[in-house]
Ligand SMILES: Nc1ncnc2c1ncn2[C@@H]1O[C@H](COP(=O)(O)OP(=O)(O)OP(=O)(O)O)[C@@H](O)[C@H]1O
């Protein structure tokens with residue numbers, strides 16, 4: 001697929017999630033996402049691993065919402081769910097649980113969608129897409145090409161930087177430095193002997209890179225052609241159309257256009 | 270014995286498609302007082318091996334891997350679950366490839382003092398060691414100590430970095446290609462410096478690609494190939510085995526190469542001659558006899 005289409009769809013997907021208010025719709029989106037994962041042939045466990053990074057955040061938000069949500073119309077609450085616990089300022093009640101559950105669904109889907117984007121798209125393709133989509137800004141004299149270039153260079157330097165960091169950390173460790181002792185201030189101070197050489201070598205590297213680009217006659221965007229021209233294909237149009245339809249459907253539910261709220265009733269029931 | 274290694278293996282990225290066996294049942298002994306050389310082509314596992322020696326890389330224990338491995342450095346058993354890392358780092362000094370990239374402090378003096386400071390030494394002792402270390406690497410304390418290490422030349426930076434390691438007074442000094450990227454004169458100076466360091470730090474291990482250096486400095490040389498030790502020889506013996514050297518994709522020292530060529534073209538000399546002087550003497554003797 002075209003990276004531009006993927007990027008647009010992902011953005012729409014993120015916005016969309018903020019308008020969803022029903023578990024059924026979350027489930028529906030989750031199923032769609034599963035289909036996407038299946039079609040992309042990315043191993044499921046790899047995708048799920050990305051959740052691990054935000055697991056703490058998830059649990060934390062869940063507990064907070066549950067504990068601090070007091071619910072409205074308590075009697076109704078008790079009548080509806082028949083369960084209510086109160087403990088100091090902490091309250092566990094049905095509506096809190098509901099809200100917490102929704103938040104979790106939203107966050108999970110929020111993480112998984114863009115994960116799929118990064119798993120299936122190379123950073124270079126992504127910057128290309130960004131550059132293309134930001135083209136309108138060129139008319140107000142924003143150097144879009146330069147931004148895209150900066151982004152792709154930064155992305156390509158990250159692995160080298162990581163390697164450099166381990167190297168320097170090892171060197172300082174060999175000189176008796178320790179990075180996992182003492183309080184937070186001590187640890188921050190211990191990082192200085194790593195950060196300074198890292199900065200020095202990064203500046204040197206960027207100097208070298210600039211020289212290399214100059215000596216290959218890089219002059220910015222003017223008259224620069226692309227080796228891989230981006231092209232929308234049928235599948236891109238189809239996917240975008242589907243996304244628009246889904247978005248429309250969700251907005252419809254949310255704002256109750258044309259009295260379509262009756263669908264809600266079916267969905268909730 | 271300074272270093273005792275037995276059946277040590279190491280696998281990068283085990284279980285993934287990028288699995289690489291960097292060390293394969295390595296067995297190696299380095300005696301106290303050795304100037305020990307390690308040679309081998311790129312990717313043969315030299316750096317991985319030496320990073321085991323100060324516990325930057327820990328002995329891998331997985332299933333059968335390293336079940337009977339022995340790794341003992343300066344009397345410390347590094348196969349233990351929690352070896353005393355602090356005393357390992359104190360006893361084993363490690364100079365990495367391009368050590369100048371580890372410089373960070375405002376002044377040369379502070380940078381060299383970083384190691385001793387981490388050893389929690391007293392102010393006076395630290396100052397003493399900094400002076401001593403800078404003198405050992407041939408830098409003038411008065412001239413460089415208050416300068417920024419980033420203003421020095423490449424060769425000077427490298428000396429400061431080496432000083433930073435020997436200021437910790439290690440029992441065992443390990444250098445990974447200490448002369449890489451220097452001009453011939455810089456190389457010579459670093460080698461001369463190693464000889465003077467040898468007096469304070471008795472055991473040195475040096476990884477090198479340069480056979481001339483190995484021939485000139487080391488009393489024992491281990492040859493690595495594909496994560497294995499292909500053999501440990503005194504340099505003279507090693508460079509007499511021309512086939513072994515070339516089969517491993519390595520080169521002979523220039524002097525030895527020349528001696529071999531001369532011997533092949535009919536001169537009656539021992540081709541394993543190592544020093545320039547040795548060779549000239551042998552050639553001269555030939556002509557004297559005629
Ligand atoms: N961080 C790493 N991750 C994965 N594989 C690695 C890593 N470091 C080294 N290797 C692999 O392990 C093997 C041994 O590498 P090592 O760095 O020990 O070689 P070397 O003999 O020091 O080479 P050189 O002479 O180029 O410094 C190589 O095949 C290398 O590709």
Ligand SMILES: [Mg+2]
Nearest residue numbers: 315316317445
């Ligand atoms: Mg190496």
